[in-house]
Amino acid sequence: MxxxxxxxxxxxxxxxxxxxxxxxxxxxxxxxxxxxxxxxxxxxxxxxxxxxxxxxSIDELTEEALRLHVTERVAELEALTAEAAEGGRTVEEIALRFADALVGRSREAMVAQFEVYLEASRVPTLREPVARALLAFEELAARALAALGARRPEEAALAFVAILDGFALHRLARPLDPERDAALLFDAMASLFVAYAMDEDEFEMWRARFRRPLAG
Amino acid sequence: MxxxxxxxxxxxxxxxxxxxxxxxxxxxxxxxxxxxxxxxxxxxxxxxxxxxxxxxSIDELTEEALRLHVTERVAELEALTAEAAEGGRTVEEIALRFADALVGRSREAMVAQFEVYLEASRVPTLREPVARALLAFEELAARALAALGARRPEEAALAFVAILDGFALHRLARPLDPERDAALLFDAMASLFVAYAMDEDEFEMWRARFRRPLAG
DNA sequence: TCATAATCCGTACATTTGTACCAGTAATCG
DNA sequence: CGATTACTGGTACAAATGTACGGATTATGA
The missing domain is CATH 1.10.10.60 (Homeodomain-like)
Structure with a gap:
């Protein structure tokens, strides 16, 4: 055997x-x-x-369990990506669905996902499925951003997924009022949308304001 | 005893x-x-x-170790906050220092920090120091944002810390080219700066673009 | 300096855990 | 239907682990 x-x-x-x-x-x-x-x-x-x-062994069991978890996640997200591509929705709607799929899961599912991330930093076998999962998340975001004519949609997508996971992680570590939390996340996503939808010149113009020294 | x-x-x-x-x-x-x-x-x-x-017990040892870790983190950040408040720096410089203090640590330190977050979702004793740590991070960001006249600096700060932790977590789970990773993070932070520095009306104007339906 | 308390550390032991074993039962396939 | 294989599940046992013990050593304070 x-x-x-x-x-x-x-x-x-x-x-x-x-x-x-x-x-x-x-x-x-x-x-x-x-x-x-x-x-x-x-x-x-x-x-x-x-x-x-x-x-x-127990390690093999754990590892396969984590792999199953991310694989199912990817499948869900791919279904959602296909749905979003059908058109007829606003970006805000897609953003909400997206946030929900990524981060609106049960506490249990979110904890498991973050455990996978940490375990992937130690177990090489987990890196590939984790990378696929992140890529699936990012592709959905990139698609919506590209349809909007966003500057560098693939890179902006990384920022979106990062801010979603960041909010989710903080929510686990320090629960806030759920409604306030959702509103904050939505506002943050909208802000990213706005900034990445500018063209390079416009963005640079705004950005110049932040090159000035601050008064203490 | x-x-x-x-x-x-x-x-x-x-x-x-x-x-x-x-x-x-x-x-x-x-x-x-x-x-x-x-x-x-x-x-x-x-x-x-x-x-x-x-x-x-071993649990007590682990828990106190995690508490020490976040406490030291807070102390570092508070020192940095004081330094940033002295003025004479640009926002970009502060942003870089901030990102470095939060997320530019050794892989070991970052893994430990995220383990704390997850553990805090299970062990109530850890919630208070974790909450203090997050608050310290956010205060530094809020201070810089407020000095800039940003809209809702405290809320914007949550977004900043979230995106930093999100990037760091993803970097652990799926290492990218470090230079590219740093550039992406910096761009994402700049984008958030831009969006949160607008006043409400300006922001709403931009945001209207995202209420339109997308073509598939 | 002496007594008392604090610290040290080798060792023992009960519990938990990982894993193997194997006799029995159910499914499958010719 | 008979034989071969897949699965079941109770049990055993070695290794790892948490924790306690107690005598030796060192600091502290009167």
């Missing part, structure tokens, strides 16, 4: 998946130190031995 | 601190599951028993 094949029986496949989802849940609740065979098995409602039957 | 007092001897205090710093290092390298008594003691170069002598 050098490499474990994908289970052939339906019930078995669903068990395997249940284990992966349980692992995400445990991770979000208690952090990576809480992800043990026993905790995952208990949450998935399967016997302990199932975990070692389906996965070579 | 219900509560452990602060050590009275100098050597002892420095050992205790060495343990806390070692814990941060271990955490950044291997995640929270790597933070064990033995790993921390080995990294700090002290015997295993020191860890239980100074700390009631």
């Amino acid at each position: 050098v490499t474990k094949p994908v289970p052939s029986q339906a019930r078995s496949r669903s068990r395997r998946e249940a284990l992966l989802r349980a692992a995400i849940g445990v991770l979000a609740e208690g952090g990576s130190k809480a992800v043990t065979h026993r905790a995952v098995a208990a949450r998935a409602g399967v016997p302990l031995a199932s975990t070692t039957y389906y996965f070579k | 219900v509560t452990k007092p602060v050590p009275s001897q100098a050597r002892s205090r420095s050992r205790r601190e060495a343990l806390l710093r070692a814990a941060i290092g271990v955490l950044a390298e291997g995640g929270s599951k790597a933070v064990t008594h033995r790993a921390v003691a080995a990294r700090a170069g002290v015997p295993l028993a020191s860890t239980t002598y100074y700390f009631k």
